[in-house]
Amino acid sequence: MSTDAGTDLTDIFEDYSAAGYYCEMLGNGGAPARHTEGLRRQLSELGIAELRRRAAMAERELYNLGITFTLYSNGSTIDRILPFDVIPRVLSKDDWDIINRGVRQRVAAINLFLHDIYHEQKIFKNGIIPAGLVLGNSNYRPEMQGVDLPRGTYVQICGIDIVRDEAGNFLVLEDNARTPSGVSYVVENRHLMLRAFPDLMAGMRVRPVSNYGVRLLDAMAEVAPAGVSDPQVALLSPGVFNSAYFEHVFLAREMGVPLVSGEDLFVDDDDRVFMRTTVGPAPVHVIYRRINDDFLDPEAFRKDSMLGVPGLVRAVRRGTVTLANAIGTGVADDKAVYAYMPRIIRYYLDEDAILQNVPTHICGEKEGLDHTLAHMADLVVKPVGEAGGYGVVVCPHSTAAEIEACRKQVLADPANYISQPMINLSVSPTLVGSGIEPRHVDLRPFAITGDSTWVLPGGLTRVALPKGSLIVNSSQGGGSKDTWVLD
Amino acid sequence: MTKLLARFAESALWIARYMERAENLARLLDVNEMFSQDRHDLEEWLPIVTINADDERFHASYPAPTVEDVINFYILDDENPTSIKSAVRSARENARMIRHLISTEMWTQLNMFHNRLATMNRGEIRLANLSPICMEIKETCQTHAGIISGTLYRDEVWCFYQIGKYLERADQTTRLLDIKFQHAARPSDDIEAMTDAGLWNALLRSVAGYHAFRREHPRGFKPEMVAGFLINDDGFPRSVAVCLDELKRLFGELAAEQGRPVPATITGLHAALHDAAAALPLDKARDGDLHDYLDGLQGRFIDLYGRLAEHYFSGDVPPPGETRPTQTQTQG
Structure with missing residues (x-):
């Protein structure tokens, strides 16, 4: 990239190299991407020192605002901020069009799939996916069999993790159909950028993200039980000790609904849900719950749960309350079911998948296990039941001893593992101690489904801050970036 | 209109109580320091402990107490639930419970007050510096009251x-x-x-x-x-x-x-x-x-x-x- 003629502006990306990966700012090695030109010029005008100053300011603001997650150790609490990188990740209009259509297609297929497996189970009869893989899954909930949900919607809020390979193609890494988190950072990152860099977006036509709460509340009203004209929505959180509590506060504020805990709700003998108010019980019709199925209702699931509401499953089955997301959606974002997703899309929608999967080998099947064992050194091995990046072994980055340990684990319980080729995730220029360097990123767009599906323009860009790391999860040293979708 | 959850009403009430308590304690310590005949005399300070019914807890924590111990007990002692630091921590915890119902300004100021006390050390509250510290605490509480008055629905x-x-x-x-x-x-x-x-x-x-x-x-x-x-x-x-x-x-x-x-x-x-x-x-x-x-x-x-x-x-x-x-x- 050249500096502007007639000025002595220094290009702050002059010494930057994406080292063969696809770069979200510059593209894949040819002429720098046109759609980021304005941003690159603005950043160069600011210069590194000013970027650092504003980054420090932004960090202090996050701390003061209490946009933190809480860690508990030795009985004391530590408030940590999610590291924030000030250099945005930009998606062109064309890129966004693919993601938007692809995510909506996937959400539609997931909802049809869930409705089918909890009703007629035609997909088993047609031999598209083995019944055992679904019915034997711990996230399959027999309690939901035959229960009709408003609009047949199971997944009202979906987060789909998308990566980009060396060629710049988008690939789905995993679906999150239970309680996907991170959307609060999307909106707060944008607010933070607008305050710290009021000048940066000038003339860039970045699509806004601040109406997420309004869209979400509309969707919650659309999926209310039949006959309820002015539904009371509530957000159910495990409480202040949950590490995502900040997000629960954010969502309740943005929707303008009460942020409740299990202790605030009860289900009466007619299977209706109420919240305890200062003037006595008041009915509740829709619950956006951020508690996992297991802890939701001690009558139906874990008896020792102190977080849930006894009788909630009764109310769902009776149709007096809508839960978002529905109980039993975890079976759709299972890492083994994921492998079948292109076939699931074709089966229900008669369309090819717009967003491809990463090729996946299911170790529970002989073919997949053989392939995994034969090529282990080149593969990424993942336990199917874990979230947050836990237990993932990136073999090309591991020692021989670590690979051997992984092989033993896979052999001991093959059904618990899948393997995938290592995807060289795209990189995004990131401000680090030594200047601006490439760091690997992914993208989690958020889709809301009521009457129809809407995708928040952008999503959460997570960035793996340690040099060379491919793991973007916040629990593993990940940070985040503002994500711009250009109009 | 959405009815108010019982738990939130309780939290709102307790934010106020804890902040009022913090302000009053700062006033009390400040004035005790200023008007003691001999501010280094422990006898001038012990009535505060007595009236708050804290004798047992205080003397258990400080077997050979000094004036500075009394001050620490009421400003920074994490173990003392009636210290200013504990009161502000409790106010913040209650504010966190109803964070979605209060203004960002109210939350941020309380959060910053909490962070300030969390990093305050005993050196800062020594007798010679007590008055400015009490003034700071009092004024921070009054800023809180002003934000409440100006932003709370x-x-x-x-x-x-x-x-x-x-x-x-x-x-x-x-x-x-x-x-x-x-x-x-x-x-x-x-x-x-x-x-x-x-x-x-x-x-x-x-x-x-x-x-x-x-x-x-x-x-x-x-x-x-x-x-x-x-x-x-x-x-x-x-x-x-x-x-x-x-x-x-x-x-x-x-x-x-x-x-x-x-x-x-x-x-x-x-x-x-x-x-x-x-x-x-x-x-x-x-x-x-x-x-x-x-x-x-x-x-x-x-x-x-x-x-x-x-x-x-x-x-x-x-x-x-x-x-x-x-x-x-x-x-x-």
């Missing part, structure tokens, strides 16, 4: 917050009076201590009431005058009478918000408190013998809170076998 949350504030303020005023009367009537002192101008001067200044008092009483400091002013003056914002008037007005606002009256168990006790305040025994005040009277008032404030909690914070009768924790007045 006037609904039930506001009512419960304000009820907590005036309940705590009235209670704190009686405690402050109690400390100074006990101080004056210490066995080692002769009866002249009761007419010690410095003592009453200090007491009035600690509640920012000196000039107001002078307008009512141009000359002299008689103990019964000071007690009468702090209990019954109808213009002084920290007097028990003004706090009770505010509570009465707030009960009216709450009833309007909820479209149903405040129950007689609560209004009845409020009326009894009002009568008790009006019946301040001036002869006993003259003799410095107000402890039982003040203790009686404090007991009724505790009862008043109990009745509020029972009626508004229980969320009606839970299904059998279910219990929920209730916040106690010395919420640990």
Whole structure:
């Protein structure tokens, strides 16, 4: 990239190299991407020192605002901020069009799939996916069999993790159909950028993200039980000790609904849900719950749960309350079911998948296990039941001893593992101690489904801050970036 | 309109109580430092411990206490639930519970106050620096009050917050009076201590009431005058009478918000408190013998809170076998 003629502006990306990966700012090695030109010029005008100053300011603001997650150790609490990188990740209009259509297609297929497996189970009869893989899954909930949900919607809020390979193609890494988190950072990152860099977006036509709460509340009203004209929505959180509590506060504020805990709700003998108010019980019709199925209702699931509401499953089955997301959606974002997703899309929608999967080998099947064992050194091995990046072994980055340990684990319980080729995730220029360097990123767009599906323009860009790391999860040293979708 | 969750009402009330408590403690420590005959004398500081009924806990933590220990106990001690740091931490925790109902400005200022106290060390609260630190704490509490006044939406949350504030303020005023009367009537002192101008001067200044008092009483400091002013003056914002008037007005606002009256168990006790305040025994005040009277008032404030909690914070009768924790007045 050249500096502007007639000025002595220094290009702050002059010494930057994406080292063969696809770069979200510059593209894949040819002429720098046109759609980021304005941003690159603005950043160069600011210069590194000013970027650092504003980054420090932004960090202090996050701390003061209490946009933190809480860690508990030795009985004391530590408030940590999610590291924030000030250099945005930009998606062109064309890129966004693919993601938007692809995510909506996937959400539609997931909802049809869930409705089918909890009703007629035609997909088993047609031999598209083995019944055992679904019915034997711990996230399959027999309690939901035959229960009709408003609009047949199971997944009202979906987060789909998308990566980009060396060629710049988008690939789905995993679906999150239970309680996907991170959307609060999307909106707060944008607010933070607008305050710290009021000048940066000038003339860039970045699509806004601040109406997420309004869209979400509309969707919650659309999926209310039949006959309820002015539904009371509530957000159910495990409480202040949950590490995502900040997000629960954010969502309740943005929707303008009460942020409740299990202790605030009860289900009466007619299977209706109420919240305890200062003037006595008041009915509740829709619950956006951020508690996992297991802890939701001690009558139906874990008896020792102190977080849930006894009788909630009764109310769902009776149709007096809508839960978002529905109980039993975890079976759709299972890492083994994921492998079948292109076939699931074709089966229900008669369309090819717009967003491809990463090729996946299911170790529970002989073919997949053989392939995994034969090529282990080149593969990424993942336990199917874990979230947050836990237990993932990136073999090309591991020692021989670590690979051997992984092989033993896979052999001991093959059904618990899948393997995938290592995807060289795209990189995004990131401000680090030594200047601006490439760091690997992914993208989690958020889709809301009521009457129809809407995708928040952008999503959460997570960035793996340690040099060379491919793991973007916040629990593993990940940070985040503002994500711009250009109009 | 969405009805207010019982738990949120409770949190709103407790934010106010804890912040009021923090401010009052800062006032008390500041004035004690300024008006002690010898501020290095531990005897000048121990009445604060006694009146807060903290003797046992304090002496267990500090077997050979110094003046600095008393100050640390009330400002920074994490183990002491009545320290300023603990109060602000509890206020912040309650604010976190209702974070979605309060303004970002209110939350951020409280969060920053908490972060400031969390990083404060004992060096900063040494005796020579105590006054500026107390001033800082007091002003931060007043900034909080200003943000509340300027940003908190006037609904039930506001009512419960304000009820907590005036309940705590009235209670704190009686405690402050109690400390100074006990101080004056210490066995080692002769009866002249009761007419010690410095003592009453200090007491009035600690509640920012000196000039107001002078307008009512141009000359002299008689103990019964000071007690009468702090209990019954109808213009002084920290007097028990003004706090009770505010509570009465707030009960009216709450009833309007909820479209149903405040129950007689609560209004009845409020009326009894009002009568008790009006019946301040001036002869006993003259003799410095107000402890039982003040203790009686404090007991009724505790009862008043109990009745509020029972009626508004229980969320009606839970299904059998279910219990929920209730916040106690010395919420640990």
